[in-house]
Structures are given as structure tokens and as C-alpha cells.
Amino acid sequence: MNVNTAVTRSDTQVLTSNKMLKNTYMLLAMTLLFSAMTxxxxxxxxxxxxxxIVTMVGYFGLLFLTTKLSNSAWGLVSVFALTGFMGLTLGPIISMYVQSFSNGHQxxxxxxxxxxxxxLGLSAYALTTRKDFSFLGGFLMVGVLVAFLAGIGAIVFSLPGLSIAVSAMFILLMSGMILFQTSEIIHGGETNYILATVSLYISIYNLFLSLLQILGIFGGDD
Structure with a gap:
């Protein structure tokens, strides 16, 4: 009886996890496409x-709204508003690279x-091994906060060296966040696919920007 109950619970957990993954990746794909369009x-x-300032206010405001509405149908509207807004902020940055470097498109x-x-590589690793990366949570939160404050300092005081270091930090931190967030979905630490989508989207967004900045500094042709 106990064995059957344990098996049933395990099967239920797997089904719930698979459904969560499916919903999250479907919504993530749609938000990435919508963000690319904006x-x-x-x-x-x-x-x-x-x-x-406008970017920070818009981002944190829409993020707060999405979190508050994540358990309702309006959460879907707010998550598209958030990712669409982030796409609008990304467009001018991409244009700057395309116009500033002869190999900007590359x-x-x-x-x-x-x-x-x-x-894809980190997600596949987390899904295949099904390792629990929840232990990374505290370290990543502190790391992101430090990198965020350092990034603001690099902008305010125009410190190119610090800016490079922050970009490199964000590449590592966002990679860790992808592992952590995927693990949370698999092991039931995150049960809301809207919040899971937002977390993965933010990681992908920051990862792309950080890679682009590093490539622009070391591989850009004027």
C-alpha cells in the first residue's frame, strides 16, 4: 500500500513537472518572438x-505587475507587456552595434x-541529469545584486574595465540562473509557469546583452 502510494505520488509529480515545462517553454518561445518583433x-x-531610468522604472514596474497577476489570466497580458517593453529597449542597442561596427550584424x-x-545546452543538461541546483539560489541572488550595482557604477563613472568585468560576471551568473530555474521547475520549486517564463526570459535577455557587449569590445571592427 505504501509502495503503491509512493509510486502514484512520483508519477503525479513527473506529470506535473512535464506539464509545467511544456507550458513554460511554450510561453517562453512566444514571449521571445514577441520581444524580437518589438x-x-x-x-x-x-x-x-x-x-x-525609464528602462528601470518600466522593467521593475511591469515585473511587479506580472508577479501580482501571475495567478490570473491577466498575468499573460502583463508578461507580454513586460517582454514587449524589454524588446523596445533592446532594439536601439542592437541598432547602435549595427551602425557603430562594420561587422555589427555578425x-x-x-x-x-x-x-x-x-x-539549450544548460537546459538539456539540467533536464537530462535532473540534478537539484537549488543550492545555487542564495549565491546567485547575491551575485546578481553585486553585478547590478557594479554595472550602475560602471555606467555612472564611465569605467570600461569594470563594464567588461560586469558583462563577464553576468554571463556566468545568467548561466547559473538557467540551471537553477530549470531545476526549480523539474523539482517543483516553481509551480507557476508565468513566473518561470519571466525568470528564464530575463536570464536569456541579460545573457544576450552581456555576450554582445563582450563581442563588441573584443571583436568589433570600426
């Missing part, structure tokens, strides 16, 4: 970058390809 629109319209595509390889 980024393309921003580039086509030659929209200026809104600036750090830099963007390389960063995009690198982001895809890292995300």
Missing part, C-alpha cells in the same frame, strides 16, 4: 533608447547564436 519595430522606426548574430547554444 525590437525589430524599434529598429525600423529608429527609436532612441529610453535611458536607464556580432549580433554571434551573440544570438551563443545565447541559444548556452541556453
Amino acid at each position: 525590437a525589430g519595430a524599434a529598429m525600423y522606426l529608429n527609436m532612441p533608447h529610453p535611458g536607464m 556580432l549580433v548574430m554571434t551573440a544570438l547564436g551563443g545565447t541559444g547554444v548556452i541556453f
